[in-house]
Amino acid sequence: xAPMDTVHDVIVVGAGPAGLTAATLLHxxxxxxxxxxxxxxxxxxLASIDGYDVGATWFWNGEQRVTNLVAELGITAxxxxxxGDALLQDHTGxxxxxxxxxxxxxxxxxxxxxxxxxxxxxxxxxxxxxxSTPVTGIRLDNDTVHLQTGSEVLHARQVVLAVPPALxxxxxxxxxxxxxxxxxxxxxxxxxxxxxxKVVVRYRAPFWRTAGLAGAAISRTGPLREIHDMSGPxxxxxxxxxxxxxxxxxxxxxxxxxxxLTAMFGPxxxxxxxxxxxxxxxxxxTSPAGATQQNNYGLFGHPRxxxxxxxxRLHWASTETAPDYTGHIEGxxxxxxxxxxxxxxxxxxxxxx
Ligand SMILES: Cc1cc2nc3c(=O)[nH]c(=O)nc-3n(C[C@H](O)[C@H](O)[C@H](O)COP(=O)(O)OP(=O)(O)OC[C@H]3O[C@@H](n4cnc5c(N)ncnc54)[C@H](O)[C@@H]3O)c2cc1C
Numbered sequence: 493x494a495p496m497d498t499v500h501d502v503i504v505v506g507a508g509p510a511g512l513t514a515a516t517l518l519h520x521x522x523x524x525x526x527x528x529x530x531x532x533x534x535x536x537x538l539a540s541i542d543g544y545d546v547g548a549t550w551f552w553n554g555e556q557r558v559t560n561l562v563a564e565l566g567i568t569a570x571x572x573x574x575x576g577d578a579l580l581q582d583h584t585g586x587x588x589x590x591x592x593x594x595x596x597x598x599x600x601x602x603x604x605x606x607x608x609x610x611x612x613x614x615x616x617x618x619x620x621x622x623x624s625t626p627v628t629g630i631r632l633d634n635d636t637v638h639l640q641t642g643s644e645v646l647h648a649r650q651v652v653l654a655v656p657p658a659l660x661x662x663x664x665x666x667x668x669x670x671x672x673x674x675x676x677x678x679x680x681x682x683x684x685x686x687x688x689x690k691v692v693v694r695y696r697a698p699f700w701r702t703a704g705l706a707g708a709a710i711s712r713t714g715p716l717r718e719i720h721d722m723s724g725p726x727x728x729x730x731x732x733x734x735x736x737x738x739x740x741x742x743x744x745x746x747x748x749x750x751x752x753l754t755a756m757f758g759p760x761x762x763x764x765x766x767x768x769x770x771x772x773x774x775x776x777x778t779s780p781a782g783a784t785q786q787n788n789y790g791l792f793g794h795p796r797x798x799x800x801x802x803x804x805r806l807h808w809a810s811t812e813t814a815p816d817y818t819g820h821i822e823g824x825x826x827x828x829x830x831x832x833x834x835x836x837x838x839x840x841x842x843x844x845x
Pocket of ligand 1 (some may be wrong): 505507508509510511528529530531534535536537538546547548549550610617625626627628654655659663664684685686688689690722772777778809810811812819820821822824825
């Protein structure tokens with residue numbers, strides 16, 4: 493380390509909702525904060541294309557952190573469309589149910605869930621957020637953590653690792669090794685939705701609503717296993733979306749999806765304007781290799797991730813580490829807040845000590 497190198501109070505690795513929450517709180521508290529993000533955009537699994545969510549879609553009643561953030565950012569959330577009948581597809585065919593037992597009451601972001609991330613990022617000065625900056629190595633040296641990114645090394649007193657633990661240990665070389673039990677645990681904690689693909693299918697109009705359908709469906713035959721209306725407010729930007737397992741994607745997948753939707757929703761479902769397949773298992777900065785095989789969800793929010801590691805200087809923060817609302821955006825905000833509090837406590841102790 494050269495004598496003139498900057499040592500930041502804290503570096504946050506990852507600009508998803510957890511990392512941005514931590515970074516904005518720490519910056520607001522007056523710490524010299526740098527947030528580094530591997531992708532060329534913020535948001536992580538909050539990702540929207542032309543306002544259509546290809547990652548997270550909803551938030552729910554009782555999720556106070558998201559509700560507060562939505563209010564602070566001046567976002568006018570709207571209700572998930574639920575009105576109409578639901579469908580069930582199995583090997584005997586397609587059945588229609590009176591009403592919609594599939595969709596729980598939920599709220600949507602009118603221009604996409606990524607507005608939460610861009611809104612948070614706007615609270616940071618330009619110099620405090622670096623995109624296209626993947627961290628590939630971490631080393632502790634006395635009271636300083638060194639982060640390798642490309643040919644550059646960044647330095648900080650404390651680090652918030654705001655990426656899923658399994659991804660962190662797959663993509664980052666810990667030159668100062670993690671405790672072996674912790675490293676093993678991190679490697680097997682699943683990435684929430686890391687095995688999922690989200691298929692967004694756009695239409696000229698929400699034709700299913702005219703037929704008295706909610707757009708909600710469950711299929712036991714697939715490839716889309718769960719389908720929902722994904723239109724914008726008042727049925728604008730008409731769309732359905734479905735979840736598939738990433739292992740179901742292969743040659744002819746789009747044609748199979750079109751055939752499934754047509755079998756379920758009728759011939760207008762074949763009149764597709766655009767179809768987007770977002771395979772999260774293939775995203776280098778979301779899922780490690782083997783994400784489709786991980787299913788040990790009981791490890792979510794594990795106590796080991798509530799404790800800092802590397803001499804108390806590395807704090808975990810992703811939705812997978814949140815003690816509550818794990819997997820949700822709300823969990824990511826929780827984890828980010830918790831990590832920020834831990835960093836502030838440690839920073840205060842160092843100043844006093
Ligand atoms: C298809 C899908 C649907 C979902 N639906 C919902 C929903 O409806 N409601 C809900 O509440 N939640 C939903 N979720 C979950 C929600 O998206 C996550 O809980 C949330 O995004 C997690 O935030 P995070 O900050 O913990 O992680 P992420 O959003 O994954 O952010 C991590 C960030 O770290 C970056 N990064 C990774 N490695 C490095 C590195 N080495 N160096 C630098 N940066 C790095 C990544 O690029 C990313 O930006 C869904 C997720 C998916 C995939």
